[in-house]
Amino acid sequence: MGETIKRILVCIAVLVALSSGTFAAKAAASKSATKINPKDGSVMITIPAGKFIMGSNHEPDEKPVHTVYLDTYQIGKCEVTIAQYRKFCKATGYEMPDAPSWGWKHGHPIVNVTWNDAAAYCKWAGGRLPTEAEWEKAAAGTDGRTYPWGDAWDNNKCANVYLNLTSTQPVGSYPAGASAYGCMDMAGNVWEWCADVYAKDYYKASPSRNPRGPSRGGYRVMRGGSWDSDSGGVIGVNCGGRCADRSYLDNPGAYSGGVVGFRLAH
Numbered sequence: 001m002g003e004t005i006k007r008i009l010v011c012i013a014v015l016v017a018l019s020s021g022t023f024a025a026k027a028a029a030s031k032s033a034t035k036i037n038p039k040d041g042s043v044m045i046t047i048p049a050g051k052f053i054m055g056s057n058h059e060p061d062e063k064p065v066h067t068v069y070l071d072t073y074q075i076g077k078c079e080v081t082i083a084q085y086r087k088f089c090k091a092t093g094y095e096m097p098d099a100p101s102w103g104w105k106h107g108h109p110i111v112n113v114t115w116n117d118a119a120a121y122c123k124w125a126g127g128r129l130p131t132e133a134e135w136e137k138a139a140a141g142t143d144g145r146t147y148p149w150g151d152a153w154d155n156n157k158c159a160n161v162y163l164n165l166t167s168t169q170p171v172g173s174y175p176a177g178a179s180a181y182g183c184m185d186m187a188g189n190v191w192e193w194c195a196d197v198y199a200k201d202y203y204k205a206s207p208s209r210n211p212r213g214p215s216r217g218g219y220r221v222m223r224g225g226s227w228d229s230d231s232g233g234v235i236g237v238n239c240g241g242r243c244a245d246r247s248y249l250d251n252p253g254a255y256s257g258g259v260v261g262f263r264l265a266h
């Protein structure tokens with residue numbers, strides 16, 4: 001009798017373990033649900049509504065560390081490529097920017113685009129640029145990590161200055177450096193324009209829900225560093241690889257020297 005009960009209990013335990021494993025797999029899959037944006041073919045990752053930790057104690061403009069709630073949104077898995085930007089130019093009569101020194105390689109990210117160029121592309125594609133907060137959540141996830149892949153810098157997880165590169169790399173070349181949501185090249189390859197106007201003291205009084213940046217100002221935010229940037233503030237120049245690192249350029253943006261591109265958001 002006792003043995004039968006024991007067997008039944010073991011069977012129940014096995015069934016519970018199997019079903020919870022299935023649920024866990026489903027939860028992980030839904031965490032990075034994707035869809036294709038029909039206009040430009042961008043793979044869009046859904047970032048579920050919820051809170052994340054924004055900012056860091058690293059640089060003055062990243063303080064204070066604060067909790068931000070964002071509604072659900074979609075963000076490009078990869079930076080917008082040259083092939084995609086060409087399609088936009090052909091469809092709209094928009095002019096391609098000057099080619100970088102490595103020429104136009106279709107799978108590489110578009111560069112030498114101003115903020116206005118990036119915003120025009122996103123509008124054509126049926127989306128918009130990500131807000132600074134959306135960009136940071138997609139990079140850092142919800143566990144407050146320093147880099148998209150974790151807390152320790154790793155030269156081999158993104159296109160960065162320590163690899164002695166001479167150009168951008170094809171988008172998605174560093175899958176080991178993907179963020180918790182599966183976004184690629186959030187650190188390195190090209191800096192990415194965000195929708196927000198930049199203000200160094202914005203976090204001191206920013207809204208805790210869906211912040212959209214100051215209403216006016218002469219600079220626009222860019223995030224993530226480039227193939228020509230280091231790990232972020234440690235050396236003090238060309239910072240950018242850290243998820244919380246903030247940088248900016250003049251609006252509408254002068255020639256961006258082959259290091260600035262963008263990704264699409266909805």
Ligand SMILES: [Ca+2]
Nearest residue numbers: 185188190224
């Ligand atoms: Ca990037």
